[in-house]
Amino acid sequence: MAAKEIKGITPRSKDYSQWYLDVVAQADLAENSAVRGCMVIKPYGYAIWERMQAEMDRRFKETGHVNAYFPLFIPKSYFSREAEHVAGFAKECAIVTHYRLKNDPDGKGVIVDPDAKLEEELIVRPTSETIIWSTYKNWIQSWRDLPILCNQWANVVRWEMRTRLFLRTAEFLWQEGHTAHATREEAIEEAKRMLGVYADFAEKVLALPVIQGVKSETERFGGALDTYTIEAMMQDGKALQSGTSHFLGQNFAKAFDVQFLNKEGEREYVWATSWGTSTRLLGGMIMAHSDDNGLILPPSVSPIDVAIVPIYKTGEQLEQIRKHVEPLMDEIRKRGFTVKFDDNDTKKPGWKFAEYEVKGVPVRLAIGARDLEAGTIEVARRDTLTKETISFSTAGAHIEALLDDIQKNIYNKALRYREEHTVTADSYDEFKAALDGGNFVLAHWDGSAETEALIKEETRATIRCVPFEGDKTPGKCIRTGKPSPCRVLFARAY
Amino acid sequence: MAAKEIKGITPRSKDYSQWYLDVVAQADLAENSAVRGCMVIKPYGYAIWERMQAEMDRRFKETGHVNAYFPLFIPKSYFSREAEHVAGFAKECAIVTHYRLKNDPDGKGVIVDPDAKLEEELIVRPTSETIIWSTYKNWIQSWRDLPILCNQWANVVRWEMRTRLFLRTAEFLWQEGHTAHATREEAIEEAKRMLGVYADFAEKVLALPVIQGVKSETERFGGALDTYTIEAMMQDGKALQSGTSHFLGQNFAKAFDVQFLNKEGEREYVWATSWGTSTRLLGGMIMAHSDDNGLILPPSVSPIDVAIVPIYKTGEQLEQIRKHVEPLMDEIRKRGFTVKFDDNDTKKPGWKFAEYEVKGVPVRLAIGARDLEAGTIEVARRDTLTKETISFSTAGAHIEALLDDIQKNIYNKALRYREEHTVTADSYDEFKAALDGGNFVLAHWDGSAETEALIKEETRATIRCVPFEGDKTPGKCIRTGKPSPCRVLFARAY
Numbered sequence: 001m002a003a004k005e006i007k008g009i010t011p012r013s014k015d016y017s018q019w020y021l022d023v024v025a026q027a028d029l030a031e032n033s034a035v036r037g038c039m040v041i042k043p044y045g046y047a048i049w050e051r052m053q054a055e056m057d058r059r060f061k062e063t064g065h066v067n068a069y070f071p072l073f074i075p076k077s078y079f080s081r082e083a084e085h086v087a088g089f090a091k092e093c094a095i096v097t098h099y100r101l102k103n104d105p106d107g108k109g110v111i112v113d114p115d116a117k118l119e120e121e122l123i124v125r126p127t128s129e130t131i132i133w134s135t136y137k138n139w140i141q142s143w144r145d146l147p148i149l150c151n152q153w154a155n156v157v158r159w160e161m162r163t164r165l166f167l168r169t170a171e172f173l174w175q176e177g178h179t180a181h182a183t184r185e186e187a188i189e190e191a192k193r194m195l196g197v198y199a200d201f202a203e204k205v206l207a208l209p210v211i212q213g214v215k216s217e218t219e220r221f222g223g224a225l226d227t228y229t230i231e232a233m234m235q236d237g238k239a240l241q242s243g244t245s246h247f248l249g250q251n252f253a254k255a256f257d258v259q260f261l262n263k264e265g266e267r268e269y270v271w272a273t274s275w276g277t278s279t280r281l282l283g284g285m286i287m288a289h290s291d292d293n294g295l296i297l298p299p300s301v302s303p304i305d306v307a308i309v310p311i312y313k314t315g316e317q318l319e320q321i322r323k324h325v326e327p328l329m330d331e332i333r334k335r336g337f338t339v340k341f342d343d344n345d346t347k348k349p350g351w352k353f354a355e356y357e358v359k360g361v362p363v364r365l366a367i368g369a370r371d372l373e374a375g376t377i378e379v380a381r382r383d384t385l386t387k388e389t390i391s392f393s394t395a396g397a398h399i400e401a402l403l404d405d406i407q408k409n410i411y412n413k414a415l416r417y418r419e420e421h422t423v424t425a426d427s428y429d430e431f432k433a434a435l436d437g438g439n440f441v442l443a444h445w446d447g448s449a450e451t452e453a454l455i456k457e458e459t460r461a462t463i464r465c466v467p468f469e470g471d472k473t474p475g476k477c478i479r480t481g482k483p484s485p486c487r488v489l490f491a492r493a494y
Numbered sequence: 495m496a497a498k499e500i501k502g503i504t505p506r507s508k509d510y511s512q513w514y515l516d517v518v519a520q521a522d523l524a525e526n527s528a529v530r531g532c533m534v535i536k537p538y539g540y541a542i543w544e545r546m547q548a549e550m551d552r553r554f555k556e557t558g559h560v561n562a563y564f565p566l567f568i569p570k571s572y573f574s575r576e577a578e579h580v581a582g583f584a585k586e587c588a589i590v591t592h593y594r595l596k597n598d599p600d601g602k603g604v605i606v607d608p609d610a611k612l613e614e615e616l617i618v619r620p621t622s623e624t625i626i627w628s629t630y631k632n633w634i635q636s637w638r639d640l641p642i643l644c645n646q647w648a649n650v651v652r653w654e655m656r657t658r659l660f661l662r663t664a665e666f667l668w669q670e671g672h673t674a675h676a677t678r679e680e681a682i683e684e685a686k687r688m689l690g691v692y693a694d695f696a697e698k699v700l701a702l703p704v705i706q707g708v709k710s711e712t713e714r715f716g717g718a719l720d721t722y723t724i725e726a727m728m729q730d731g732k733a734l735q736s737g738t739s740h741f742l743g744q745n746f747a748k749a750f751d752v753q754f755l756n757k758e759g760e761r762e763y764v765w766a767t768s769w770g771t772s773t774r775l776l777g778g779m780i781m782a783h784s785d786d787n788g789l790i791l792p793p794s795v796s797p798i799d800v801a802i803v804p805i806y807k808t809g810e811q812l813e814q815i816r817k818h819v820e821p822l823m824d825e826i827r828k829r830g831f832t833v834k835f836d837d838n839d840t841k842k843p844g845w846k847f848a849e850y851e852v853k854g855v856p857v858r859l860a861i862g863a864r865d866l867e868a869g870t871i872e873v874a875r876r877d878t879l880t881k882e883t884i885s886f887s888t889a890g891a892h893i894e895a896l897l898d899d900i901q902k903n904i905y906n907k908a909l910r911y912r913e914e915h916t917v918t919a920d921s922y923d924e925f926k927a928a929l930d931g932g933n934f935v936l937a938h939w940d941g942s943a944e945t946e947a948l949i950k951e952e953t954r955a956t957i958r959c960v961p962f963e964g965d966k967t968p969g970k971c972i973r974t975g976k977p978s979p980c981r982v983l984f985a986r987a988y
Contacts, residue, residue: 034572034628035616038565043644046562068540071532072618072649072665073588078528079595080603091595094567095606096618098589099653101573101580109574112589112615121606122529124566124590124618134528144840150537155566155649159593171566346638 009358011292016236020287021165026358027295029286030165037163037170041279044359047303049173049282053153055205055300056175056277059197065149065177070131072155073122078130081255085129085223092159094124094170124157129223129248129274132178133256140180140270142261147190148180156278166283167240167494174278177245180270182262184249187271188226191247194275195228198243201277206285207298207411208232209418210242211440211489213465218449221274225249231464231489232284233418237438239464239491240284245275284494288414295360296383298410299403305337306399307361309352311368318343321367324392328377331396337403357382362406363399367392383409424471424487428478431490435461440491442470444484446477455479455490464489503852505786510730514781515659520852521789523780524659531657531664535773538853541797543667543776547647549699549794550669550771553691559643559671564625566649567616572624575749579623579717586653588618588664618651623717623742623768626672627750634674634764636755641684642674650772660777661734661988668772674764676756678743681765682720685741688769689722692737695771700779701792701905702726703912704736705934705983707959712943715768719743725958725983726778727912731932733958733985734778739769778988782908789854790877792904793897799831800893801850803843805862812837815861818886822871825890831897851876856900857893861886877903918965918981922972925984929955934985936964938978940971949973949984958983 009022024030029045032038041049057067073096079086100116103109125131132150139145157171166172177194181187195212202208210230220227224246232242250269253259259267289296299305308329310321325341332339342352349366356364366378377395380387383406390398422440425431434441445451445463455478456462465488472486503516518524523539526532535543551561567590573580594610597603619625626644633639651665660666671688675681689706696702704724714721718740726736744763747753753761783790793799802823804815819835826833836846843860850858860872871889874881877900884892916934919925928935939945939957949972950956959982966980 031629031632033565034569034625035565035567038567040565040629041563043560043562047560049563050561066537066541067544068537069535069543069667071527071529071534072651073529073532075528076595076604076606086595086604091604092593093595094590094616095592095595096588097591097606098615099586101570101585101587101589101617110570110580110585112570112591122588123595131528135525135534138525157566173563 009292009294012235017164019292020283023286023290023295023358024165024283027360029295032165035170037160039165039169039171041173044303045282048297048301049279051301051303052205052282053175056201057151057153059201060151060175060177063193063197065151065179067152068150069152069154070128070135072125074125074128074131076121076123078134079123081130082223082251084251085255087222092161093126094157094159096122096124125154126156126158127274127276128152128154128156128176129178129252129272130256133252133258133272136178136180136270137256137258140258140260143182143263146180146182146260146270147186149177149190150179151175151177164283166279166286168280172279174276176274176276179273180253180258181273182260182268182271184271187249187273188247191226191228191245191273191275194273195230195243195245198245198275198277199230202230202232202242202281203411205298205300206281207300207407207414208242208285208288209411209415211465211467212469213467213489215244215465216449216452216463216488218452219463221246223248223251225251229465231491232288233414233421233440233491234284234287234494235417237421237440237491239440239489239493240280240287241464241493242281242284243275243277246273248272248274289410290360293385294358296410297360297362298407299337299362300407302360302362303338304340304356304359304361305403306332306339306363306365307352307356308339308341308365308367309349309356310341310343311349311366317369320369320372324372325367328392328395332399335396335400337400353380357385363402365395365399381406383413425478426475431478432459435459435490435492440464440489442487443478443490444475444486445488445490446480446482446484448480448482451477451479451482460492461490462493464491464493503786503788506729511658513786514777517780517784517789518659518777521854523789526659529664531654533659533663533665535667538797539776542791542795543773545795545797546699546776547669550691550695551645551647553695554645554669554671557687557691559645559673561646562644563646563648564622564629566619568619568622568625570615570617572628573617575624576717576745578745579749581716586655587620588651588653590616590618619648620650620652621768621770622646622648622650622670623672623746623766624750627746627752627766630672630674630764631750631752634752634754637676637757640674640676640754640764641680643671643684644673645669645671658777660773660780662774666773668770670768670770673767674747674752675767676754676762676765678765681743681767682741685720685722685739685767685769688767689724689737689739692739692769692771693724696724696726696736696775697905699792699794700775701794701901701908702736702779702782703905703909705959705961706963707961707983709738709959710943710946710957710982712946713957715740717742717745719745723959725985726782727908727915727934727985728778728781728988729911731915731934731985733934733983733987734774734781735958735987736775736778737769737771740767742766742768783904784854787879788852790904791854791856793831793856793901796854796856797832798834798850798853798855799897800826800833800857800859801846801855802833802835802859802861803846803850804835804837805843805860811863814863814866818866819861822886822889826893829890829894831894847874851879857896859889859893875900877907919972920969925972926953929953929984929986934958934983936981937972937984938969938980939982939984940974940976940978942974942976945971945973945976954986955984956987958985958987
């Protein structure tokens with residue numbers, strides 16, 4: 001949108017954190033705002049989020065969920081009702097105490113009106129379990145009212161001290177599912193189903209391979225009996241928690257007194273789940289796939305799949321090219337992809353090539369007078385940075401196959417990277433060396449929170465999850481030597 | 495979702511306000527939350543909003559706009575920068591003063607941590623001009639960066655004292671467009687274009703006839719040079735402002751020092767527009783179309799266009815009916831409509847008929863064993879509450895024509911009602927009588943804010959707009975007798 005020069009991007013090898021910020025800035029995805037920790041999601045970044053939303057929303061609806069909307073504010077007292085929840089969650093948050101400004105009697109500005117103090121402070125939602133379960137109380141009387149399968153697309157606020165665009169921001173956009181069930185089994189099944197939906201979305205749409213598993217007690221969501229997670233590997237070997245799904249048991253039903261009459265006519269507390277993914281996942285995708293030349297986007301979420309750059313000297317030539325490529329553009333659209341013909345006259349082709357590269361457009365075409373004569377077109381793919389000249393007459397089919405290949409290649413590359421950087425360790429020295437080498441480490445752990453804390457303190461690694469699939473052979477804890485039922489996944493994490 | 499009895503709805507003639515609230519409650523659209531003035535939008539209400547959003551969003555994109563996302567919070571000082579804006583807007587709003595809770599040393603609960611006070615208070619956005627123009631400052635250097643055509647889908651908060659579901663709530667959902675232009679003419683054209691988009695959406699999609707016009711100075715948006723509006727008539731003759739589009743001149747550019755280099759190399763302030771519609775429009779649609787039996791929805795936004803109720807005694811009969819109607823359901827879907835087969839075994843057909851009626855489903859079909867034999871199906875249309883039995887074999891085409899007719903009929907009915915309740919008045923007595931009769935009144939006004947205020951005080955009527963189209967003959971002000979260039983639209987309003 002704004003005119004800008006394509007500037008250098010710090011190489012990953014030099015400074016991975018700075019590289020990420022450079023990619024986000026150069027691809028025009030987001031920027032920091034005047035408000036501490038809150039980001040502006042720029043049009044190009046938001047267009048990616050919209051495609052992610054559409055894909056997720058479709059999957060939620062296909063699994064029987066409906067959307068609803070609950071209040072932004074939560075009365076402070078609600079956070080005292082579920083003890084684990086407040087301990088884990090509601091401490092660092094934005095608090096509304098007043099509801100009116102007035103003119104500053106001493107100046108031109110405005111001040112908070114001291115007479116407009118709220119009787120009870122309101123918390124800007126960091127997550128919505130409490131306000132939603134206070135609402136569900138009125139919606140649920142009998143087993144006939146169950147299950148309730150609601151999702152909400154919303155903004156939430158957590159007063160993070162150290163923020164980074166998309167990955168950790170004070171305000172972020174997310175979806176939060178909140179479901180209510182008649183039985184424990186059904187709730188667990190739902191929580192696992194939604195983790196499966198997240199994993200499928202991450203792998204098929206974002207081309208992001210993930211490890212599914214269950215969190216240790218320490219890493220659980222505040223108020224959950226179990227937290228299921230998908231964990232992705234970034235290119236520095238660190239883990240990014242990319243989505244979580246919680247089996248909440250009857251904790252919130254008890255906190256807000258939500259009971260139902262079961263088929264036997266007895267009163268029971270309702271069983272709950274919640275599950276969420278956020279704009280953080282967008283950051284994870286950027287970090288996992290991009291390279292030193294900028295953003296790499298899987299075609300499934302790229303706002304532009306194919307960009308066409310005409311090479312021309314005169315307006316007449318431009319119109320010739322436009323007319324020539326129009327049938328190809330129609331064909332590309334019919335095949336289900338988005339295509340843009342870049343006839344911006346204030347920019348040179350070289351600038352446009354660089355721009356589409358840094359913005360991660362999967363396929364870039366170039367066509368000039370010589371191509372028109374020869375019946376050819378130049379095709380550049382972003383993921384491998386390779387170019388070829390192909391026959392114009394079969395370009396449509398070629399491009400469709402190429403986009404399909406790009407989607408697969410991005411996934412396979414990320415999967416290969418993770419496989420090459422996942423090791424098993426059987427001693428603490430091996431463990432620490434593996435972490436320093438930028439790896440996921442599968443290792444034995446004695447199951448105690450104390451040992452987990454000790455390992456974290458000594459190595460900065462946390463237990464990402466107990467993977468659903470993997471080595472279930474018992475062994476000995478790498479730190480204490482005590483018995484361990486199976487290997488768990490350790491990593492340093494964002 | 496929750497099991498409920500279809501209860502009586504207060505008739506419009508008895509208590510119009512209560513009727514509206516009853517319709518919203520019985521159709522399961524929304525409810526008040528535990529937080530003063532904030533509503534819960536229930537799944538059925540939210541599904542309507544989603545259809546509205548999709549239709550609007552498509553129209554915004556077709557007119558060249560892109561979506562983005564800006565922070566929820568605005569530094570307090572930003573509101574002092576544009577004097578008219580703060581006067582009109584930022585007074586009644588939610589103010590964040592602290593960022594941390596801590597355990598209450600004297601009890602089990604949590605308290606606001608007095609040590610976690612913000613240096614500068616943050617306002618929860620009541621509208622986003624200030625935060626967006628502080629951002630645009632960094633996006634705009636030259637004429638090449640213009641225009642910027644951004645829209646945002648977001649929640650906003652205005653601390654309203656008297657709230658009513660959808661129509662006026664402390665938190666509401668909306669979209670706000672914010673555009674930046676190189677010339678005054680281009681900005682005015684944009685503001686008018688978007689009002690046209692709103693009018694087209696209201697009339698074609700919501701079946702809501704609207705009057706387009708320009709606001710008087712008194713009724714302008716704070717900070718605007720001109721506010722354009724669409725005004726709809728409710729069934730009590732009151733007006734509902736349904737969408738506004740503002741020509742902001744250079745006010746916000748000056749407040750946030752946003753200049754650009756024009757083609758001549760000179761620095762100029764940028765020209766601005768903003769435009770918004772909200773969940774209020776959903777309330778307006780409900781209030782304009784519904785009847786004493788509940789909600790009436792135009793097919794264009796109804797989450798369910800066609801509901802099929804099987805009449806059966808045995809499970810075998812149900813399966814027979816299901817198999818029989820499946821091809822019809824496929825056909826209805828192919829024709830572009832949504833259809834639901836209601837096989838809920840815990841509810842009787844009569845309950846279902848009442849439920850679809852109160853929820854405003856445009857077409858309800860019923861089919862039983864006798865219909866299977868006779869090759870017929872019963873078709874009930876919600877808008878006219880009429881029923882007929884038609885041939886099953888041609889039902890698909892019949893239903894498509896019917897849905898088309900329902901959409902038109904709802905619009906025409908509302909238009910007829912407005913036309914029958916719009917009068918011209920040439921004396922103050924006529925004027926007051928017309929208002930008391932529940933009418934829009936076209937009358938002369940001398941153009942002064944004093945007269946406008948006087949009329950409002952004496953009659954509770956406001957100038958809704960100076961209509962773009964209408965009688966432009968000069969005359970004499972109904973209140974003061976002073977000269978008036980044209981008739982303006984007066985009404986009592988929500």
